Amino acid sequence: MNVINIAQEVIQTEIESLAFMSTRIDESFTLAVDVILNSTGRTIICGMGKSGIIGKKIAASFASTGTPSFFMHPGEAFHGDLGMVKPEDIFIAISNSGETDEVLKLLPFLRNNGNFVIAITSNMESTLSRNAQCHLDIAVPREACKLQLAPTSSTTATLVMGDALTVALMEKRKFQPEHFARFHPGGSLGKRLLSKVKDVMVTQNLPIISQDDSLIDVIHTISSGKLGLALVVDNGSVISIITDGDLRRTIERYEKSAFDLKARDFAKLKPLSISEDTGVDQAFQFMDEKGVNALVVYNAGKLVGVIRK
Secondary structure: OOHHHHHHHHHHHHHHHHHHHHOOOOHHHHHHHHHHHHOOOOEEEEEOOHHHHHHHHHHHHHHHOOOOEEEEOHHHHHOOHHHHOOOOOEEEEEOOOOOOHHHHOOHHHHHHHOOEEEEEEOOOOOHHHHOOOEEEEOOOOOOOOOOOOOOOHHHHHHHHHHHHHHHHHHHHHOOOHHHHHHHOOOOHHHHHHHOEHHHHOEOOOOOEEOOOOEHHHHHHHHHHHOOOEEEEEEOOEEEEEEEHHHHHHHHHHHHHHHHHOEHHHHOOEOOOEEEOOOEHHHHHHHHHHHOOOEEEEEEOOEEEEEEEO
């Protein structure tokens, strides 16, 4: 068997495992979502080894989508980090077998502390499952590993169960793009939804020309401005925009005689403008509606910049 066949077999095995897991989703999933949703505390994810790695991803997904959450290593928890656990916190313990010793050692504290424990295991009769108030079943028919040793299908099932919880909680919370942006201010979506036009517009060395400039002057200005356009200004106001597309069309139409033209002869595009205090996302939507890639930016009637997609 070549490596492509091996890859296809692994993928197919994991697909079948997820399909099997989806048929076993029951009211325990509803309970888990409701408990997390109604909690006044955080959701703490705990797991050892590969389960811990998946747990970190689940905690990160929760935290970025409106569910306060963090990952706690069971070893560190047993040696002092349990002090971070408040009675109102929800504790999600991940163990494929449900018999991971490092996780089981935490159960007496969690019971005495009054925490609601959600177990994610493949064995509902395991010690962890029997000592949790809610059990989410991640049992799969088989691992993708031929030796049935390396966690493959089982870790994928755990990851997908975490994604299912994340999305269900997002839906219940009516989580919107602007909420996501608040937790991701450094991402492209965050910048679009949280920033104003004045935060991202180009303000220096604007490509400004007059109506009497020649086509060669326009070409030089567009090239040096690096915005793909030139602003035709008269008495301090932008009366038109010439884009690099306008230049190409003008040359195609007039051929050699195009170089005898002045900007006023082919500057036909009326400029679309926007306020500097407009949100960037709103500005981009406006550009999409109008079919343009740039807007002139004004403040109190004065040209202050250009914003491009």
